[in-house]
Amino acid sequence: MGRRRSSTFSIKRRATEGLVFDEFGFAQTKRKDQKLQHRCHDYSYPQLNARRVKELCELLSYWNGSSFICRSQIERFMRMGIPPALRGRVWKCLLNIDKLRESSAFNYQKCLDEIRGPLVDLGVSEYGIISAIATLNDTENDLGSNQLPSRCPPDLAYSSADVTIFRQIALDLQRSFPTHRTLMGESPEAIEGQAKLFRVLIAYAKYNPKIGYSQGMSYIAAVLLMHLSEEEAFWALGVLLEKPKYLSELFDLSGEKIQHQAMVFHQFFKHRKPQLSKHIEDVRVSSIHFVMPWFLTLFTSLPCWDSVLAIWDLIMLHGLSAVFRTGLTIIQLLESRLMNLTDEAAVLPLLLRVPVDVSQHCVLLPALWSTEVQEWEIKCMNSLVLEETEGHHLGIIEKPIPPPLPTKVKEQEKSVDGPKLEAKNSVRKDSSVSSVKNVFTRLVRMAQCYLLDKDCQSGDSKPSPSQGSSARRRSSKASRTTSSITQVG
Structure with a gap:
């Protein structure tokens, strides 16, 4: 999957130059940019001292997820505040992603190799998301009207379902944390960040077709990529979306x-x-x-x-x-x-x-x-x-309760048939x-x-x-x- 730059590369590159990013990677500027103003950069989280950090590292080194003591200790550290540098290790331990990876027959790198065929046939690269969206839009329209692009061979390596998923993921990449340095603009870091997110989401759609890809998953995968390597983020996403304890009751194809x-x-x-x-x-x-x-x-x-x-x-x-x-x-x-x-x-x-x-x-x-x-x-x-x-x-x-009668009607009914009305009210109560x-x-x-x-x-x-x-x-x-x-x- 080769790298490709869109025609807007130089414009977006200039737009991100001169920006300052906070400690979590979000852009901040003095200009009144509404998109950037949404984020607050004044953080108030507590910071552990060196002794506590050492204790947390020791806990993670002999971590046993089935141990009540380990889990109660990690909760104690959460109350004190997990250091950002150790958050990825903490999540890996809590999710136990290594267990899922070792027990699964799925091979992440092999899956990416298999995905390359359809993407090459489509003329799409994960390193050029903007141009990929335009290409996928055209292809989806052609498939919908049964008119295949002239550049495509008759024996295509992709289906209309593949094109739909590729297109939806590419569209959502543009909406997922557009002010974070790993996804913002066309800097080398952002291009690589978008490519990683694209690969993780496409691979997961292949790994678990029952869930496939649905709205919201791009945000979850993006946060995981901020703290874990690409393949670790993929397996962490797998645990979160499959385990009944976590998010298995939130995501499915139908919504x-x-x-x-x-x-x-x-x-x-x-x-x-x-x-x-x-x-x-x-x-x-x-x-x-x-x-x-x-x-x-x-x-x-x-x-x-x-x-x-x-x-x-x-x-x-x-x-x-x-x-x-x-x-x-x-x-x-x-x-x-x-x-x-x-x-x-x-x-x-x-x-x-x-x-x-x-x-x-x-x-x-x-x-x-x-x-x-x-x-x-x-x-x-x-x-x-x-x-x-x-x-x-x-x-x-249940039969709906009728709306209250106007005051005059109430008074008339009271005078004419008061006992019956009181009985009805008593039954209703x-x-x-x-x-x-x-x-x-x-x-x-x-x-x-x-x-x-x-x-x-x-x-x-x-x-x-x-x-x-x-x-x-x-x-x-x-x-x-x-x-x-x-x-x-």
Whole structure:
């Protein structure tokens, strides 16, 4: 796969010259560039002293992922703050990527060699992403109209599905952290960074065709590449997307899994913060509109990168429960502001673009560590969602409560038929109380089942229940939300 430079190389090269990058590699400038202003470069993460760093290195040298002592010790270091230079080693240990690599028959380098054939036939190079997008657009249009490009031989080494995946990955590369030095512009470092990300994502689509490539994966792979080598990042992505403990319930080809998890978080949110949840619903903001962007990119849109990495540390340790925990923490920190807003146009942007004063490490992380989310809670909410969707599927739908009558009508009914109206109100109140009791009873029953099930104590024991066909009916909601996964700088 040869190197190719686009026609805009000199322009983009000049644009990145003169920029200063912060310690995490993000561009900062004095100019009022909105794309660059999104990132905050005033970091507040704690730094370990030399003695603590030595202790952490010793822990990693004799790491045993199945040891409770090792995991509790690494959590203690996370509370104190993982040094950036050691973060890659910590993630490798927590994910145990060597185990997956050794047990798999998949060969990363061999896969890249096999991919070269289709890319050469297409005239595409990962070292020229902009020109690759134009070429892939043309090829996809030609394939759609059954008109093959004249330069292609009749026995093509690629299919229309290959072209679609190549094109989508190339497009998403342009949106993934465009202000990070490894992906910004056309500098040699950025060209190589984009090429690595392109290769990792294409290889994963070949490695796991059941998941393939979907929106959000480019952000996750890009962060992994900031801390791991190319092949290590590939295997780390494999662990994250396949293990039930981590993100296996977020990504699939249809998008049904993330929709289901957004509904689970919605139930969890209603359970933990009922008043705030109702207020957000009243202003016509659905949880799915902000939960999907948060979950699919693992909160990388937060402006303070030291907070993002600390959140990722926790996710590497605790998995999906840490994702729910982070979402709840952010909502709790924004609660007073959200309660004062009564317009959808103000509420949703606040949730999608969390302010700096909330996302600062010194604010967000203490709140995150003090927020408790139990795995059984998430499993209970998952069961509630499955019950509700199954109930709707079977036609068991609760009759909606009619809107209140105008005051004059109420007074007339009271005077004419007061006793009957009081009886109706009493029945309605009793049914409401009964409904609450039923939900509570189900929660208790589910919690008891979870605690009695020893298998549930293992994070990797088995995947959560399949969402089935009911999730397909929610696909229309997702189309509105995927556009919320905006370009993250």
